[in-house]
Amino acid sequence: MVPENAYLPSLKTLFFFRVRFSGCEFEALLSACPVLEELTLLGCPWYARQCLTISCTTLERLTLSCKGAIAYSLPWSFSFDTPRLAYLNYHGYIGDEYPIVNLHSLVEAKLSLEYRGSPNEGNPMNLIEGLRNVEVLDLSSLGTSKLLSSFAELIPLFGKLSRVSIATEFQHSCTSWKFLPLLLKKSPNLKTLVIKVYESS
The missing domain is CATH 3.80.10 (Leucine-rich repeat, LRR (right-handed beta-alpha superhelix))
Known part of the structure; x- marks a missing residue:
């Protein structure tokens, strides 16, 4: 208390x-x-x-x-x-x-x-x-990728984003690719894209 x-x-x-x-x-x-x-x-x-x-x-x-x-x-x-x-x-x-x-x-x-x-x-x-307004964005789970894929059309303009990291499992990688093109389009100042693909356990 x-x-x-x-x-x-x-x-x-x-x-x-x-x-x-x-x-x-x-x-x-x-x-x-x-x-x-x-x-x-x-x-x-x-x-x-x-x-x-x-x-x-x-x-x-x-x-x-x-x-x-x-x-x-x-x-x-x-x-x-x-x-x-x-x-x-x-x-x-x-x-x-x-x-x-x-x-x-x-x-x-x-x-x-x-x-x-x-x-x-x-x-x-x-x-x-x-x-x-974020500059560095780390999407470190498959669930986050699914989340953004579900709302891909509503992703805002990331005017300051310079680095983004995406982590996903190999067999579910298509889930990440679904929103990735739009994210790239909405990030005009992006300099670094990191994609981490892990084998499913």
């Missing part, structure tokens, strides 16, 4: 591993850290239908890994109100929706995402649109 008078004026780094927050405790804790720069959440369970809002105007680096938590114990929606965020490492399941995505300063994003159930259960369009 977060004390009502909690205030951490000098704290710049927060790390949580399998910590469960109830109600608005997480948001209250973030508001008590006025100079927070780096936040890591690994395998933290959440209550059913809970919404996760990461709102911090000073945050520069965020690592969010939902793997290790049971799928049904994950947030129903994710909001990122982080205007100074430069680095995002997001690993886990796709939320049902992303009401707020403020990632205007994002430079590098690493995504390893998959659907929690059927594709109809998630709507990642706001998240994808929020990545439009």
